[in-house]
Amino acid sequence: MPLSARDEHLERVDVAVIGAGIAGLQAAFLLTSLGRRVALLDTAPWIGGSFHLLDRTFPTDSCGLCFMEAGLSPTFCPTLESARNPLLSIYPLTQVTAVEGQAGDFRLTLRQLPRYVDPARCTACGECLAVCPVSGPSSDEGALAPRQAIYRPPWRAVPRAFVIDPTLCTHCGACVEACPEGAVELDMPAQTLALRAGAVITAPGFEPFPAERKGEYGFGVLDNVVTSLQFERMISFSGSTRGRLVRPSDGRPARRLAFISCVGSRDVSVGRPYCSSICCMITAKQAAIARELDAQASCTVFYIDLRAQGRDDEYYMARRLNAPGIRYVRCQVSTIKQSQRTRDVIIEYWDEAGQRQEESFDLAVLAVGFGPPAEAAALAQALGIERNELGFARTSALRPAESSRPGVFAAGAFREPKDIVHSVVEAGAAAALAATLTPAAPLAAEEPPPLRPGLEDEPPRLGIFLGEAGRQYAALLEDLERRLRRLRGVARVERIPSLASPAGRDALLQRASEAGLNRLVIVDAPLRFAPAAEANLGQVLRGLGLPDSAVELVDMDAWPPAGCDVPARSVNGLWDSVRMAAAGLLRRPLTPRPAITVSPTPPAAEALDAVVMGGGPAGISAALAMAELGLRVLLVEQAPQLGGHLREFAGALDGEEPAEWLAERIQRMEQAGVRVRTHTAVIRSSRQPDDSYLLELASPEGQEQVQAGALVIAAGSLPAQPSSFSYGQDPRVMTQDELARRLGAGEDPGDVVMIQCVESRTAERPYCSRTCCAQALRHALRIKEAWPARQVVILYRDLRAFGHYELDYLAARRAGVRFIRYEPHQPPQVHAPTAGRLEVEVVDALLGRPIRLPADSLVLSVGAVPAALPHWLQELGVPVHADGFLIPEHPKMRPLSLGRPGIFACGAVLGPCFAEEAVLQGQAAAAHAAAYLAERTRRRAAVESIAFVNERLCSGCELCVRACPFEARVMNVERHVAEVRAAFCAGCGTCAMVCPNGASQQRLFETPAVLQVIDAALDSLWEAPLPEEKPC
Amino acid sequence: MADFEPRIVAFLCNWCTYTAADLAGTSRLQYPPNVRVIRLMCTGALDPVYVSKALLEGADGVLIGGCHPGDCHYQSGNYKARRRIAILHTILAQLGFDPQRVWLRWISASEGQRFADTVTEMVEHLRRLGPNPMRELPMS
């Protein structure tokens, strides 16, 4: 479609990503590292979604969000990094109102609401907060953290300019007058914008269940009842109580904590029939962190089923269940009341013995469920996509990233509530598919700017520049300037406008070049993470012909506590940091930041971009997606045919026929040029000097060699072979897979007893296989449908019908399937007489007495075990867990990377998963592999703190070679010195630390310079004690 | 010892604790001004020589701050630091320094308050310990 006249001013991007939470950001990062231009839209005033709520996540109990960007060097939090990303444009406060066109060429109409504060002028000084007269509950923390009508966004927010909440603002105008920069505009209008994009990814996230709708739990009425989101903020150091557990009623320590599960989940009465999937894990994490924050805290968790799904979750939960101070009580909480005298929370529940119990607590935390966001209906309409009966985006089991409209993809909690790791994977899948619709030029090369000639021989000439960043710093600067004038060894001390402004940039460039400076200390308002200031600084350096190592920034705000009323305290801190910066700079050599390219070694064999090992749903999805992204791909499968477990599927999966899907994918792979080798194994692999892999393939036809830049391991898992319950001796005893085959053939199984968790979640096989409960429910429903008179009984430990599988659980109960829970120490017993029916005896955990169940078929849910992995994987350093599955680099944020360059994994080789998840992981692994390959061979600037070796001092001891975590250090055997492989150096400095001779050094952190800084840090302390410094 | 103001040199990793210190400043959190911050890329790059130098030159305490276990941006720098500091503690004890003058803490980028709390705690702790014995020696 040609551009019409009205479209000329449109911003044109490759992909529009709607929703800037975890899924949206992950998709955006992957796409930009594939060279796609991305517009990132969010209805909130800043990007980040639920990032801002989280300090720590399970299963690491740490933050980990900064591992999202899987580049070659480390990064900060994704929101902060996104502000620096040149291929990304950010649209806060923006809704999509219409989408016209089709895949490859969409036209989006956007409505951007006013922020009422001009982000270009706001310096976040906070003068407006001092005058704003109104306040109300905050959106995340509710009444626990009231905020004013004008407020400061959370710390990681981008943009970080202040915002006015129009629902609170009274238009009194006080902030307009107070703002020193004139940034507040109370009459700022809403705007209509338009955007053209080749593909759309929609990931608007979730919304917590409004807890007040569960009246019997007293949220909003009782003082000491909070939601899990509010509690999350309490245990966060950035939250309302800054990591202190207190009772909202009186601020006293909250020690006796109650957690109530499934509030607004699995609850037909409030219209939320599904399970929210993540609340059990959130609760387990919160209880653990509460204990960490206060060793005297006692946590009681009231729950129905423990739905730790899969490997990692099960391991995490097992640790929590047995942790001291944490008690799990299986029950249904009936009401929550409060003591009028003590304000204690009183929880009433029926225990498993049917007794009414009452317990009192300091604080009750409601683990609220999650639903689609409020704007879901309008958004789906604007996008022209369908939603399912639960209100989430409609997708299908084998095309899980695709919405009902071609070219529009869905990811994250908009498909159904889910854990971060699944959002991250889905975002990767959506990114891969969106990228195939929007071909882009290869990534531009990055050239470090040239340095001015003769710089090495110049004696150091240092200038100190004080940026005038706002009224609040005026007194501080004056004081500092006076002191600095007395400092020796400084060529210039000057005031300039803040470097965040063009005027500051020009002034700095002009004065520094006039004075012939080659070292600059810049004192200013926070410039870290301020993209405009960073760009200005880049221009100044380019103008002066200086490297980035010629500058030190000193942040006026970082000094304790600049905002307080005793300027002397701050000025001492600032004064010292300026001196420390200057001292370090004067000792620092001005070396350029090198540019690097990995030059591919001439291939020893046929050269490919990627080899995928394993032809199940994950491997097929990975191979196809990579080939459609233009890579040369080889798919290797040991079995005679492709398809893996998918071939075992009897009947449709969510309305899709696996056999059809398989046939379609195989055909598309052919079209996209994927080479497929069945009956073939990779028997050897070695890493080449350029970090590609040389693989040896073996098949009945013989052996051959290929070379590939990336490997995707999709070896899958195998169904476990049970040894209990007379399996193998009695044909009436079968596994769920075998039942599937019989049902597929139309065989009537008779009355059925199913046993869950057979030989799973035991000491020998401690993990949960994630898929068995859903599989059992599906089979039970099929039996009831075909033969309604048949008895079906499911014996379970925890029924893990998470997400929409809960609907199957409901349907099965309605269809008359019986569910009996057993305790692991009282497993069911089977009597299998040769004549007569089978009989299963089990102690019903609820009734506490044995029950006998006659049956014609006994079906065992046996779970999955890892496939045998080739030995060379471990030789390449790929980590394997004791349970036999692969260990990802980061369980949450890098679930498909294995910590070795260019090796990725997807599907059940990482732990048992559904076919749907295998497809998503395959597509996501494709996106990651493609991004890795694009970055690897591009010419780019090395990390700024890259290591280097002073060969004169190197004794060739090889300590650094062993210490480097990135294999960036090798021996030069001819010269017998260590050498840096610049492309792989991440700039940590470990090598410099271990070097006994000072030969190994790190740019920006050279040992003599650091020692000088330590001196400077202590010098002034000796000279000038700090008598006037008393805490304010 | 009421007017004794301990002097702390802090070595903080770029990604986590340095950013937390930044955050403490920009969020205007109140904490004692007795600390001077030196940025390193990773606690794994902290040469124990830096710590001893700071102590020998009269710092009353040294604070080392890094990413939480599992969160190091260079895989395992913080674990390496933990081992080195454990060894350094025993050496310091043998030299007559109270090893509790050297603190290793994990503070993530969002934990500005935890940084402020840590500094406050450390200042109180050092007040109880008294000045660095090196400061009693005549300076050369």
Ligand code: FES
């Ligand atoms: S990067 Fe923070 S401790 Fe290693």
